[in-house]
Amino acid sequence: MNDSSTRLPLAGIRVADFGWMIAGPLATRPLANFGAEVIRIESSARIDEIRALGPRPEGNTSPNVAGVFNDCNTSKLSMTVNLGTPEGIELAKEVVSVSDVVTNNFRGDRMGRWGLAYEDLVKLKPDIIMLGMAMMGTTGVHQHYGGNGINIIAGAGISGITGSPDRPPVGTGSLYPDFSGNPNHATLAVLAALRHRNRTGKGQFIDLAQYESTISLLGSSVLQYTTLGSVPVRPGNRSRWAAPHGVYRCAGDDRWCAIAVETETEWDGLRRAMGDPAWAMEDRFQSVAGRKKHEDDLDELIEEWTSGRKDHEVMRCLQNEGVPAGMVQNSKDLVENDPGFRKRHIRVLEHPEIGEMTIHGETISISGVEPIVELAPHMGEHTEYVLKDLLGMPETEVDQLYVDGVLN
Amino acid sequence: MTNIENPQALEGVRVLDISGPAGFYCTKLMADMGADVVRVDPPDAAVDRYPGPFYGGESDRDHSIYRWHYHTNKRSVLLDINSLSGREIFDSLLGAADVLVETFRPSEAIVLGLDGSSLREGYPSLIHTTITGFGDDSPYSDYKATDIVAQAMGGLMAITGFPEEAPDQLGGEQAYHMASLHAAVGTLLALLSRDMDSMGRDVQVSMQDCVSMATLQTANFNYYTWDGIIRSRTGLNHAFSGQKQVSERLSYSRTLYKCKDGWIAYAAHLAPPNAWRNTVAWMAGYGAEQELGEQRFEDPDVRVSEQERINQVMADFAAQRSAQELYHSAQKLRLLCTPVQSVADLLKDEQLDDRDWFVEVEHPEIGETFTYPGAPYKLSETPWQIRTRAPMVGEHTCEVLGEWLGLSSDEAEKLVALESS
Numbered sequence: 001m002n003d004s005s006t007r008l009p010l011a012g013i014r015v016a017d018f019g020w021m022i023a024g025p026l027a028t029r030p031l032a033n034f035g036a037e038v039i040r041i042e043s044s045a046r047i048d049e050i051r052a053l054g055p056r057p058e059g060n061t062s063p064n065v066a067g068v069f070n071d072c073n074t075s076k077l078s079m080t081v082n083l084g085t086p087e088g089i090e091l092a093k094e095v096v097s098v099s100d101v102v103t104n105n106f107r108g109d110r111m112g113r114w115g116l117a118y119e120d121l122v123k124l125k126p127d128i129i130m131l132g133m134a135m136m137g138t139t140g141v142h143q144h145y146g147g148n149g150i151n152i153i154a155g156a157g158i159s160g161i162t163g164s165p166d167r168p169p170v171g172t173g174s175l176y177p178d179f180s181g182n183p184n185h186a187t188l189a190v191l192a193a194l195r196h197r198n199r200t201g202k203g204q205f206i207d208l209a210q211y212e213s214t215i216s217l218l219g220s221s222v223l224q225y226t227t228l229g230s231v232p233v234r235p236g237n238r239s240r241w242a243a244p245h246g247v248y249r250c251a252g253d254d255r256w257c258a259i260a261v262e263t264e265t266e267w268d269g270l271r272r273a274m275g276d277p278a279w280a281m282e283d284r285f286q287s288v289a290g291r292k293k294h295e296d297d298l299d300e301l302i303e304e305w306t307s308g309r310k311d312h313e314v315m316r317c318l319q320n321e322g323v324p325a326g327m328v329q330n331s332k333d334l335v336e337n338d339p340g341f342r343k344r345h346i347r348v349l350e351h352p353e354i355g356e357m358t359i360h361g362e363t364i365s366i367s368g369v370e371p372i373v374e375l376a377p378h379m380g381e382h383t384e385y386v387l388k389d390l391l392g393m394p395e396t397e398v399d400q401l402y403v404d405g406v407l408n
Numbered sequence: 409m410t411n412i413e414n415p416q417a418l419e420g421v422r423v424l425d426i427s428g429p430a431g432f433y434c435t436k437l438m439a440d441m442g443a444d445v446v447r448v449d450p451p452d453a454a455v456d457r458y459p460g461p462f463y464g465g466e467s468d469r470d471h472s473i474y475r476w477h478y479h480t481n482k483r484s485v486l487l488d489i490n491s492l493s494g495r496e497i498f499d500s501l502l503g504a505a506d507v508l509v510e511t512f513r514p515s516e517a518i519v520l521g522l523d524g525s526s527l528r529e530g531y532p533s534l535i536h537t538t539i540t541g542f543g544d545d546s547p548y549s550d551y552k553a554t555d556i557v558a559q560a561m562g563g564l565m566a567i568t569g570f571p572e573e574a575p576d577q578l579g580g581e582q583a584y585h586m587a588s589l590h591a592a593v594g595t596l597l598a599l600l601s602r603d604m605d606s607m608g609r610d611v612q613v614s615m616q617d618c619v620s621m622a623t624l625q626t627a628n629f630n631y632y633t634w635d636g637i638i639r640s641r642t643g644l645n646h647a648f649s650g651q652k653q654v655s656e657r658l659s660y661s662r663t664l665y666k667c668k669d670g671w672i673a674y675a676a677h678l679a680p681p682n683a684w685r686n687t688v689a690w691m692a693g694y695g696a697e698q699e700l701g702e703q704r705f706e707d708p709d710v711r712v713s714e715q716e717r718i719n720q721v722m723a724d725f726a727a728q729r730s731a732q733e734l735y736h737s738a739q740k741l742r743l744l745c746t747p748v749q750s751v752a753d754l755l756k757d758e759q760l761d762d763r764d765w766f767v768e769v770e771h772p773e774i775g776e777t778f779t780y781p782g783a784p785y786k787l788s789e790t791p792w793q794i795r796t797r798a799p800m801v802g803e804h805t806c807e808v809l810g811e812w813l814g815l816s817s818d819e820a821e822k823l824v825a826l827e828s829s
């Protein structure tokens with residue numbers, strides 16, 4: 001791990017990670033990939049459900065082979081400890097007292113009921129940085145309300161600005177907030193707190209309400225409402241300031257290409273790419289305002305051109321003329337047909353129980369820094385390392401904890 | 409409002425921001441945590457276009473609501489980096505900056521001398537953050553990428569929408585937001601490294617990669633590599649509906665139900681045993697559970713095989729009640745239920761109000777105060793805050809040249825005059 005040309009940015013930082021499911025673990029994933037020692041504190045008595053879900057090889061019930069679990073927990077360690085026992089809670093506190101950062105994404109009251117709230121932990125480690133990611137935060141009338149990505153995308157307003165205005169809101173193709181704003185805002189806040197601690201010696205509590213962090217992704221919609229009183233309507237695939245703007249059917253089954261014309265130069269490029277058809281020379285299409293006004297006609301005419309062509313040909317032909325365009329790629333396309341993406345972002349790791357595991361690599365590239373993207377830990381793989389090496393516990397004591405059922 | 413006396417987490421970090429829309433949120437995140445972010449605004453408003461709507465019937469940059477939202481706490485210098493004198497000033501600013509954020513395509517960056525290797529040579533301690541569409545080593549590297557193009561290429565659109573219709577983009581330019589977030593994380597990592605060794609670094613993210621992270625569960629690569637499953641769009645239903653799913657805990661139900669006055673998001677079938685019992689109790693509280701209270705439904709296999717009937721009972725139940733009523737009665741039973749809310753609903757939300765979430769920001773040039781969205785995170789020691797509204801174009805040119813380059817106001821004004829001649 002020390003062979004990269006420079007020290008990893010988070011070398012020497014230890015994180016006690018109580019996160020479960022997706023949003024919490026994804027928040028600490030970049031920390032682990034960039035050198036922090038992230039210890040998952042989990043239990044086989046009450047298994048992190050993401051270890052039990054799919055995808056997994058047919059019939060395999062191991063807690064270590066789930067694809068999503070592996071994707072969210074690269075380069076971390078795992079210790080098992082039963083927080084249903086007083087000894088388990090004491091052990092968790094000991095891990096915290098040798099850590100820099102503590103994270104969790106339980107509901108607002110969960111850590112407190114274990115005696116592991118910020119007020120408790122700061123007594124053990126005065127400069128501790130603690131991140132809580134309860135959906136509603138740790139204060140307020142609805143602090144005990146719960147939900148996951150299905151709920152947050154709806155409640156926070158993203159569903160309200162997605163899809164066509166003339167049909168129901170769209171469901172949960174992706175449990176979007178679990179993968180985006182919530183973990184990423186959380187990672188950023190932890191790094192900012194680390195910088196502050198390095199400069200001042202002070203830790204702090206980060207109250208990240210996933211509801212609020214997702215509302216932060218609505219762009220200018222809130223301000224548009226508070227300044228002008230207009231509630232944004234669902235735009236479908238259109239844009240208020242660009243036309244054409246959408247996805248257009250291409251040849252084949254469920255194949256589409258996105259096209260976004262934002263300038264008159266790009267409009268000229270689109271016309272050239274289509275071979276300057278007569279309709280494209282009509283006056284009504286020679287300005288954004290005109291194209292917006294006649295957008296239904298415009299979309300239909302463009303789709304006449306795209307629908308006879310392969311999506312990749314449409315993309316290439318448009319991009320060659322300087323028009324933003326991209327295929328609607330599915331997971332097969334990403335894995336098999338996009339060599340640039342595959343090389344840059346996909347990693348295939350060897351998993352001892354099942355062979356190949358295909359996961360997302362690190363999204364962030366930093367010159368001179370080689371992030372670690374290693375296999376997620378097996379359940380309890382590092383329990384003994386934590387107890388003996390970090391906490392200096394003698395073997396006999398560890399054995400006794402096993403016998404007492406504290407370490408499952 | 410937060411306490412102005414408190415130090416901020418990114419205090420003392422100077423950021424030069426020459427990014428396009430894909431980077432606006434990245435530099436906003438830094439500015440709202442206390443960094444000194446200076447936007448380089450070009451004189452030609454026809455090139456530097458901001459989308460509407462605009463405030464007060466004026467359609468210039470200074471009245472763009474979009475600009476107001478994304479450039480909070482930033483300062484603005486008016487500078488044409490394509491002019492000789494403008495470029496000289498820009499290069500001096502680079503020498504005084506800790507971070508540069510840009511969103512040029514790789515070939516554009518090389519032409520401008522703002523690619524990694526040129527900057528490393530001239531500014532060894534500068535952190536250079538770039539957001540590209542497709543990285544710098546792909547057949548697509550020089551393709552133009554807007555938000556919808558990145559959402560398409562990154563795999564998110566393929567799983568968003570209704571199966572019989574065109575794929576949907578997620579509203580609100582989510583590819584830009586995702587890329588900006590990853591870029592901000594990368595920038596902070598580089599800053600922490602620089603604190604140790606004084607070395608600058610190039611930080612790079614591609615919008616396509618960032619978007620693909622949002623498909624990590626539904627369209628997990630291993631579904632395809634192990635079983636050949638390619639996820640598509642499922643409309644009102646859960647992302648896994650109608651497809652093979654190994655876990656017996658998870659079945660495939662609708663997630664959106666129409667109410668008297670809107671919609672709720674609720675996944676009854678996903679409920680683990682206790683939550684299923686509470687789901688039935690929730691409906692029973694209204695006398696609407698019909699046969700779902702029968703013991704046989706406690707068997708998850710039965711819930712899978714009877715899913716259409718369960719959907720129907722849930723739909724009838726929801727249709728007769730308001731979304732807000734169902735929200736609160738479900739949450740009292742710890743059930744994961746939320747209404748589909750609009751911006752107007754958010755402004756009335758009790759929880760956000762209780763947490764003083766929205767903030768008031770003064771616009772002295774108009775003589776008004778407007779309500780802005782609040783903090784994505786509450787940091788107890790170094791609170792997020794909006795200190796100033798977005799800058800008017802060029803509002804701080806002399807001020808920044810003075811502070812960053814040590815020029816007297818006379819010298820700064822002369823440079824500015826030269827630049828604008």
